[in-house]
Amino acid sequence: MIIGIAWKNIFRHKKRTALTALIISIGVVMVILFSGATAAFKKVMVGEITDSMLGHIQVHKKGYMTNADTQALDMVINTKLEKKLYSELEKMEEIEGFTPRLKFSAMVSNYDKSIAMKIIAIQPEKEKLVSPELTKRINGIEDLSTLKKGTVVISEIVAKSMKLKKGDDIVLVGTNAQGSVNGTTLKIVGIIELATGPEGKSGYMHLEDAKSLLRMEEVLEIAIRVKEIDEVDEINAKIIELINKSFLNKEGKATLEVHPWTKLTNFTSTIVIIDVMSVFLKIILIFIVLFSIMNMMVMAVYERTGEIGTISAIGTPPAVILEIFMWEGLFLGFLSSVAGSIVGLIVNYIISILNISYEFGKSSLLLKPEVSMKEIVITIILITIISVVATLIPAYKASRLEPVDALRS
Numbered sequence: 433m434i435i436g437i438a439w440k441n442i443f444r445h446k447k448r449t450a451l452t453a454l455i456i457s458i459g460v461v462m463v464i465l466f467s468g469a470t471a472a473f474k475k476v477m478v479g480e481i482t483d484s485m486l487g488h489i490q491v492h493k494k495g496y497m498t499n500a501d502t503q504a505l506d507m508v509i510n511t512k513l514e515k516k517l518y519s520e521l522e523k524m525e526e527i528e529g530f531t532p533r534l535k536f537s538a539m540v541s542n543y544d545k546s547i548a549m550k551i552i553a554i555q556p557e558k559e560k561l562v563s564p565e566l567t568k569r570i571n572g573i574e575d576l577s578t579l580k581k582g583t584v585v586i587s588e589i590v591a592k593s594m595k596l597k598k599g600d601d602i603v604l605v606g607t608n609a610q611g612s613v614n615g616t617t618l619k620i621v622g623i624i625e626l627a628t629g630p631e632g633k634s635g636y637m638h639l640e641d642a643k644s645l646l647r648m649e650e651v652l653e654i655a656i657r658v659k660e661i662d663e664v665d666e667i668n669a670k671i672i673e674l675i676n677k678s679f680l681n682k683e684g685k686a687t688l689e690v691h692p693w694t695k696l697t698n699f700t701s702t703i704v705i706i707d708v709m710s711v712f713l714k715i716i717l718i719f720i721v722l723f724s725i726m727n728m729m730v731m732a733v734y735e736r737t738g739e740i741g742t743i744s745a746i747g748t749p750p751a752v753i754l755e756i757f758m759w760e761g762l763f764l765g766f767l768s769s770v771a772g773s774i775v776g777l778i779v780n781y782i783i784s785i786l787n788i789s790y791e792f793g794k795s796s797l798l799l800k801p802e803v804s805m806k807e808i809v810i811t812i813i814l815i816t817i818i819s820v821v822a823t824l825i826p827a828y829k830a831s832r833l834e835p836v837d838a839l840r841s
Contacts, residue, residue: 434755442760452728453768456815459717460772461779463811466713468780468801470706475802477699478661480627483565486693487531487655488664489671491517494689496652505536505609508650513679513687517654520674526667528659529561532651534642535634539605540586542594549590550634551604553642554579562657570636572598572622584618585636591623598622604637608646616645668692714811718818725761725822757827758820765819769812777803 496507534553556576605615780801788799
């Protein structure tokens with residue numbers, strides 16, 4: 433009975449109810465649109481960084497990350513350990529692929545001019561599994577298998593500085609860990625565009641050429657791609673546990689270190705900023721709901737003072753009056769948030785099928801808003817709870833009205 437009375441009461445003043453519901457719904461729509469847009473942005477940027485550069489997880493020799501900027505060639509992974517790790521990774525069904533890499537600084541010369549460039553040496557066939565989007569950044573090749581022995585992909589900034597193009601020959605000069613200098617002639621098969629990220633300015637060459645140039649057999653890094661990026665932290669922890677158990681030195685300490693992509697790029701801080709902005713937007717929504725519901729209920733109490741006095745005079749307990757108003761707030765908050773969620777999802781879907789895109793640096797960001805049902809449900813629950821809380825003060829005031837005073841008003 434109480435619920436039925438509360439349900440009828442929210443429709444007694446249709447215009448005021450509709451206006452309050454509209455304000456709440458618009459707030460929910462804005463949150464969903466913002467959440468969808470930020471999720472799309474994060475997905476694109478994370479994809480660009482992980483799918484065309486880093487991979488999802490990287491394994492290095494213990495202590496490598498403290499010297500990562502110098503890419504010290506004495507911090508290599510022992511060949512025996514490398515093969516042992518491959519054997520263990522192949523047993524993990526969650527892993528889609530892994531590949532070895534060598535990174536070093538070299539001098540690029542066209543017999544007229546020389547310039548320094550960072551090089552990433554890869555095994556093309558394995559790298560395709562770990563960095564499936566890498567070729568999209570390279571002008572001149574459509575498949576990494578094009579990067580054969582004797583060829584190189586140079587960075588855009590080097591190509592412009594030295595006026596190089598696809599098909600030109602260059603001499604690459606590198607220094608190994610022992611200080612020995614060696615050079616090799618390579619043909620340019622592609623020019624890679626600059627990108628945001630730690631490897632955004634690097635060139636690429638075949639791993640076998642790099643080993644020959646540097647006169648070494650070891651690698652600096654093993655990059656791993658998992659099947660589900662949301663499971664990166666879990667798989668990362670699993671690999672760490674494996675290494676701490678089976679990859680120990682004579683002193684019983686781990687010989688390798690493992691890092692997820694979030695620890696390898698500064699873009700993680702950008703994601704944190706985006707998440708903080710999302711939280712602030714939701715806080716603003718909470719205050720909008722709080723004041724909208726409170727304002728409506730205060731007006732409802734003021735206009736229904738006589739009615740409250742009447743039901744109090746016939747013996748209705750204050751707790752029942754309080755409950756009626758609480759149910760009204762709950763209905764209004766729940767229905768408004770559900771309506772706003774539905775509209776927000778529809779708008780997100782429309783934006784998604786319109787294939788709206790815009791340039792972000794060198795990248796083209798396709799706006800494909802995505803909002804999880806978990807976030808939708810949390811938003812609805814949150815708004816409903818806030819609506820009930822906002823009703824407390826006016827509802828308590830209504831329940832405490834003296835029947836005589838209320839009837840005189």
